[in-house]
Amino acid sequence: MEKKWVYSFAEGDGKNKQLLGGKGANLCELTQSGIRVPPGFVITTEACLSYLNDPHRTLPHDLMEQVKTHLRSVEEAMHRRFGEKKKPLLVSVRSGSAMSMPGMMDTILNLGLNQDTLEGLIHDTGNERFCYDAYRRFIQLFGKVALGVPDELFDEAFEQIKKQAQVTQDIDLSARDLKDICKKFLQVVERYTAKPFPHDPNEQLEIAIKAVFNSWMGKRAVDYRREFKITPEMANGTAVNIVAMVFGNMSNNSATGVGFTRDPGTGENVIFGEYLVNAQGEDVVAGIRTPKPLAAMADEMPGIFKELMELRNSLESHFKEVQDFEFTIEEGVLYCLQTRNGKMNATAMVRTSVEMVHEGLIDKNQALLRIKPDMLEQLLFPRLDPHTDMQPVAKGLAASPGGASGIAIFDADRAEKMGHNGHKVILVREETKPEDIHGFFASQGILTSRGGKTSHAAVVARGMGKPCVAGAEGITVDVKLRQAIIGEVRISEGDIITIDGSTGAVYLGEVPLIEAEFSSDLVTLLSWADEKARLLVMANADTPADAKRALKFGAMGIGLCRTERMFNDPARLPIVIDMIIADTKEEREKALDKLLPIQREDFKNIFSIMAPRPVTIRLLDPPIHEFLPQEQQLIDEIDILRNLRKNLRGLRVLSDTVSFMYQNDPAHPKVLTPADPELLDAVILKKEMMLSKVRSLHEVNPMLGHRGVRLGLTFPEIYSMQIRAILEAAAECRKEGIDVHPEIMIPQVCTAQELNRVKEWVAEIHKQVEDAYGLKISCSFGSMLEVVRACMRAENLAEEAEFFSFGTNDLTQATFSFSREDAENKFLPMYNMNHILQDNPFEVLDVKGVGKLMELAVQWGRTTRPGMKVGICGEHGGHPASIEFCHQIGLTYVSCSSPRVPIARLAAAHAAIKSR
Ligand code: ADP
Numbered sequence: 001m002e003k004k005w006v007y008s009f010a011e012g013d014g015k016n017k018q019l020l021g022g023k024g025a026n027l028c029e030l031t032q033s034g035i036r037v038p039p040g041f042v043i044t045t046e047a048c049l050s051y052l053n054d055p056h057r058t059l060p061h062d063l064m065e066q067v068k069t070h071l072r073s074v075e076e077a078m079h080r081r082f083g084e085k086k087k088p089l090l091v092s093v094r095s096g097s098a099m100s101m102p103g104m105m106d107t108i109l110n111l112g113l114n115q116d117t118l119e120g121l122i123h124d125t126g127n128e129r130f131c132y133d134a135y136r137r138f139i140q141l142f143g144k145v146a147l148g149v150p151d152e153l154f155d156e157a158f159e160q161i162k163k164q165a166q167v168t169q170d171i172d173l174s175a176r177d178l179k180d181i182c183k184k185f186l187q188v189v190e191r192y193t194a195k196p197f198p199h200d201p202n203e204q205l206e207i208a209i210k211a212v213f214n215s216w217m218g219k220r221a222v223d224y225r226r227e228f229k230i231t232p233e234m235a236n237g238t239a240v241n242i243v244a245m246v247f248g249n250m251s252n253n254s255a256t257g258v259g260f261t262r263d264p265g266t267g268e269n270v271i272f273g274e275y276l277v278n279a280q281g282e283d284v285v286a287g288i289r290t291p292k293p294l295a296a297m298a299d300e301m302p303g304i305f306k307e308l309m310e311l312r313n314s315l316e317s318h319f320k321e322v323q324d325f326e327f328t329i330e331e332g333v334l335y336c337l338q339t340r341n342g343k344m345n346a347t348a349m350v351r352t353s354v355e356m357v358h359e360g361l362i363d364k365n366q367a368l369l370r371i372k373p374d375m376l377e378q379l380l381f382p383r384l385d386p387h388t389d390m391q392p393v394a395k396g397l398a399a400s401p402g403g404a405s406g407i408a409i410f411d412a413d414r415a416e417k418m419g420h421n422g423h424k425v426i427l428v429r430e431e432t433k434p435e436d437i438h439g440f441f442a443s444q445g446i447l448t449s450r451g452g453k454t455s456h457a458a459v460v461a462r463g464m465g466k467p468c469v470a471g472a473e474g475i476t477v478d479v480k481l482r483q484a485i486i487g488e489v490r491i492s493e494g495d496i497i498t499i500d501g502s503t504g505a506v507y508l509g510e511v512p513l514i515e516a517e518f519s520s521d522l523v524t525l526l527s528w529a530d531e532k533a534r535l536l537v538m539a540n541a542d543t544p545a546d547a548k549r550a551l552k553f554g555a556m557g558i559g560l561c562r563t564e565r566m567f568n569d570p571a572r573l574p575i576v577i578d579m580i581i582a583d584t585k586e587e588r589e590k591a592l593d594k595l596l597p598i599q600r601e602d603f604k605n606i607f608s609i610m611a612p613r614p615v616t617i618r619l620l621d622p623p624i625h626e627f628l629p630q631e632q633q634l635i636d637e638i639d640i641l642r643n644l645r646k647n648l649r650g651l652r653v654l655s656d657t658v659s660f661m662y663q664n665d666p667a668h669p670k671v672l673t674p675a676d677p678e679l680l681d682a683v684i685l686k687k688e689m690m691l692s693k694v695r696s697l698h699e700v701n702p703m704l705g706h707r708g709v710r711l712g713l714t715f716p717e718i719y720s721m722q723i724r725a726i727l728e729a730a731a732e733c734r735k736e737g738i739d740v741h742p743e744i745m746i747p748q749v750c751t752a753q754e755l756n757r758v759k760e761w762v763a764e765i766h767k768q769v770e771d772a773y774g775l776k777i778s779c780s781f782g783s784m785l786e787v788v789r790a791c792m793r794a795e796n797l798a799e800e801a802e803f804f805s806f807g808t809n810d811l812t813q814a815t816f817s818f819s820r821e822d823a824e825n826k827f828l829p830m831y832n833m834n835h836i837l838q839d840n841p842f843e844v845l846d847v848k849g850v851g852k853l854m855e856l857a858v859q860w861g862r863t864t865r866p867g868m869k870v871g872i873c874g875e876h877g878g879h880p881a882s883i884e885f886c887h888q889i890g891l892t893y894v895s896c897s898s899p900r901v902p903i904a905r906l907a908a909a910h911a912a913i914k915s916r
């Protein structure tokens with residue numbers, strides 16, 4: 001049997017996007033569900049791969065035969081014949097892969113035209129202007145896509161004729177002008193390619209199919225796939241859709257447009273989109289004329305508008321998802337030309353999820369699953385401070401929400417360069433094209449002076465979640481001079497501007513940004529997520545300010561409160577340093593006595609903010625030399641101080657002289673005060689002590705050195721002070737009637753003996769504090785699992801620990817024997833590139849190795865202590881894929897940084913729903 005390379009829209013499987021591409025599969029789905037689509041067929045991605053893998057780039061041998069057979073059916077349906085003068089059939093040849101890659105590959109319209117078919121079409125339609133319009137479009141697109149003729153050559157020729165004809169808008173060109181343009185365009189192509197233009201429609205078709213196949217490997221498409229991490233498993237090759245042409249450029253009763261079934265910027269349940277009367281496909285997105293909003297069609301073409309609303313409803317009830325669709329109206333008849341799931345920003349995704357559940361279109365699980373957890377990050381993006389008194393200098397369309405400031409840059413290459421050098425950039429263009437895509441990646445936001453809400457700039461920016469203001473017509477962008485003029489104001493390249501993609505406002509200068517607020521829809525959605533999730537989501541928070549933030553993001557407690565940040569506070573560091581350089585226990589205790597009330601206050605604050613939620617406090621973890629300056633810095637400082645000390649006599653003479661000579665001169669009131677030599681001596685002495693401490697504390701491998709519980713056991717006073725501070729804070733809260741649940745967590749544990757010692761101190765201090773305050777406090781005691789041995793001994797450790805928390809950053813280092821910084825700087829990128837390791841294990845939890853260890857430790861811990869509470873507090877705790885794994889191995893909670901808490905809550909729900 002011959003391989004089947006071609007499927008008609010009536011027979012293709014609408015679910016098989018891998019084979020038919022997203023566009024093709026959906027065209028099949030639409031056709032089969034009775035929605036009006038022009039007849040056509042799909043050439044499979046397999047045919048594309050077969051062609052691309054062939055060293056001679058030949059089409060599969062029977063492909064064109066199958067194409068011709070299917071073309072016959074299209075001819076019958078249309079009552080037209082491809083390549084014949086009488087009633088000629090024209091087709092479009094359209095790319096479309098399994099993953100939507102808007103504008104990245106090529107499409108050719110009006111194929112099948114030549115001198116003969118053109119005459120036939122003129123004869124049929126009696127509309128010369130339309131026919132030449134179609135022909136010039138065909139020559140340009142075919143020339144560009146299939147023959148590689150640069151667009152500029154066509155643009156130049158086009159402008160020349162426009163000038164001769166003294167018109168500014170394409171729409172005002174007459175049939176004669178368009179005829180001239182066709183002639184010019186043919187010359188452009190023939191001159192550039194040094195070959196005659198292919199006039200045979202069958203030849204055109206074959207060349208076009210190959211060109212579309214080739215566009216899969218075009219630079220734009222390859223870059224795009226790399227940037228969006230589209231792997232061959234997700235999309236491999238492009239399908240080609242051959243579709244009978246319908247014409248939106250036939251008359252003023254014809255139009256073309258693009259729509260969203262709901263507003264993709266806000267999620268509001270209203271049709272959204274734009275259309276142009278008497279125009280063809282590309283015109284709307286290319287920003288040739290500024291299109292009209294679809295709502296205007298209600299007045300302009302009320303009958304068609306009603307049909308459009310029906311189309312919108314059928315699309316949504318069929319796909320159960322917001323659709324992004326393309327349509328054309330030919331002489332009053334509406335055709336749907338494409339549909340796909342609408343790409344929306346997070347605000348719109350959240351709102352539509354909630355509303356579609358209320359409308360009964362989908363259920364809660366579907367509502368949760370349709371939002372990728374990472375997407376919520378956008379909602380946590382800053383926006384412009386609404387209370388700014390800065391005035392906008394221009395206004396465009398609010399094309400993609402959020403605020404951004406940066407320097408204005410007028411081309412994508414330079415934007416990319418500046419962005420990579422760490423500058424914040426706003427890309428400013430008249431309009432953007434797919435070849436500007438690298439400039440988008442590097443920019444904070446995009447500003448264009450032409451095009452609508454569905455222009456290229458708007459669509460791409462929304463997909464990336466970047467702010468965009470489009471079609472700011474008050475602005476004249478001059479890319480050559482690298483400036484934009486707005487009335488009296490000139491923005492030159494390098495000037496700082498701010499755009500507000502939520503309102504369309506453009507400001508000169510930098511407008512302050514503020515943190516995002518949670519919408520009530522997001523609150524609803526996350527409450528559904530919490531209903532479905534089994535994992536609890538905690539936050540890592542070290543200070544009262546952090547704790548407030550954690551609550552705002554919906555944390556169910558604090559899973560990791562690190563005490564070292566409190567030590568590092570500039571006001572406290574001197575006391576910490578005194579504690580470190582102390583040579584005796586007494587001196588050390590003196591410093592610790594000063595720290596105790598400070599830490600107690602910290603904990604008290606955090607407890608009261610989080611009450612009644614649990615707060616897990618980790619006792620001091622890093623090696624103490626981290627609180628001291630670097631050795632070289634101390635050496636340099638001591639050097640300077642000593643020199644100063646030496647020169648002090650000279651300084652005094654100078655000072656005396658100055659004050660004597662200038663004492664009556666009001667213009668010279670400054671009197672030098674030389675340093676106090678005794679103070680200077682004291683400072684030098686202290687620095688010398690610090691230096692000698694730094695030297696004695698030096699470790700070859702500090703991450704594996706004197707830190708965590710090892711340090712705690714060496715200097716029991718430090719942990720004792722912290723334990724006391726925690727328990728006293730809890731007691732004070734209790735006294736005030738605040739319901740607190742502190743948990744003490746010990747870092748770097750490798751044996752139960754370590755835990756046992758510290759636990760004894762806890763018990764002793766616990767009793768003292770309860771006696772002193774005359775009340776009972778509950779406080780649980782647990783261990784970090786971040787050392788391989790601790791995981792292996794989990795069964796044993798669980799006799800002492802009431803809970804475990806995986807510190808997967810350290811555990812990953814320990815499991816791989818990679819030190820993170822060295823690995824990431826020296827060899828991990830190479831490992832990833834060569835697929836020696838799939839991911840960076842510090843970013844994506846290594847499920848197979850580290851994960852295996854975790855799974856065993858959970859099991860063993862729970863053999864000793866059934867149902868034992870186990871969590872994770874490493875960075876992985878905020879990453880959706882890792883969260884799914886944590887769910888699978890039965891963890892109790894994940895803990896992550898506050899802004900990732902909403903993401904983790906959604907991811908925890910996904911994990912639970914998927915595992916059912
Ligand atoms: P893209 O993938 O870049 O959106 P398409 O293949 O969808 O490219 O084609 C771009 C535009 O060309 C469409 O929006 C549509 O308006 C127009 N078009 C494509 N095929 C036809 C057709 N058969 N009849 C009329 N217009 C078409």
Ligand code: MG
Pocket residue numbers: 326338
């Ligand atoms: Mg399209």
Ligand code: MG
Pocket residue numbers: 747786807809810
């Ligand atoms: Mg650690």
